[in-house]
Amino acid sequence: MERKVKYDYAFKLECVELVLKKHYSSEHVSKVKGISKSNIIKWIDFYKTFGKVGLLSRKNQSYSIEFKLKVIKTIEKESLSLRATILRFNIPDQALIVKWKRDFAIFGVDGLRPKQRGRPKSMSNNKRKKRKSDKPLTREEELLLENESLRCQLDILKKLHALIQAEESTKKRKP
Known part of the structure; x- marks a missing residue:
């Protein structure tokens, strides 16, 4: 998709004056300046309706x-x-x-x-941390945390082993 080109005030005024004062056709001006005919017609309409103010950009x-x-x-x-x-x-x-x-x-x-613009707030780096309570963990909660930690370690080891096997198999194929 092509980027939308923005034209400055002087360029728009020059194109409009070529059509209105020098009596060139909008098609001729579009070919000479390398822009679309519809843009020139739009600028002429804005100029006729609002004067020079109509050509100012409204960013x-x-x-x-x-x-x-x-x-x-x-x-x-x-x-x-x-x-x-x-x-x-x-x-x-x-x-x-x-x-x-x-x-x-x-x-x-x-x-x-x-609409809200920009990156959503959920994407920010300010992750909410779990609030630590003043109460000590029960034995069951400690065991659950340890169990979760061991599962994560096991998953990492499995992935490492799979990567090593994949590397070895590619080395065997390329003698």
Whole structure:
């Protein structure tokens, strides 16, 4: 899968001005600049609707549940296309709306809640240690711990023995 390329403000403005002021076709500009025609058309639409501000990138913008719900309800009520929706609500990418609609269809309003980002807390190095009580262990508990320890040692020895046998068998095959 190809990495998504981000374009800076000056590049977007240059492409838009080539189309609007110099009257080049968006297809010609896309070939000259080596980008997709749909990006240029999207930038032109944002420029016409919001001016130069529409070309500014909106990195890591988070949207409220109410806003997402309003967008989804407007799409359903007015039968808006994705392109018309991103222009009306100044959303940078159609994929966001598609994701919101899918999450809303599957999970309802709870699907529109912000997701936790990053590594889950369960993956942290802060493992909970068993709390040692002040009471001494009973004889039965001591024997159970010793039994578990011996089982672990036996498992390790079995694996070591299996590795040694595997090495010996590969040495016999390669004379």
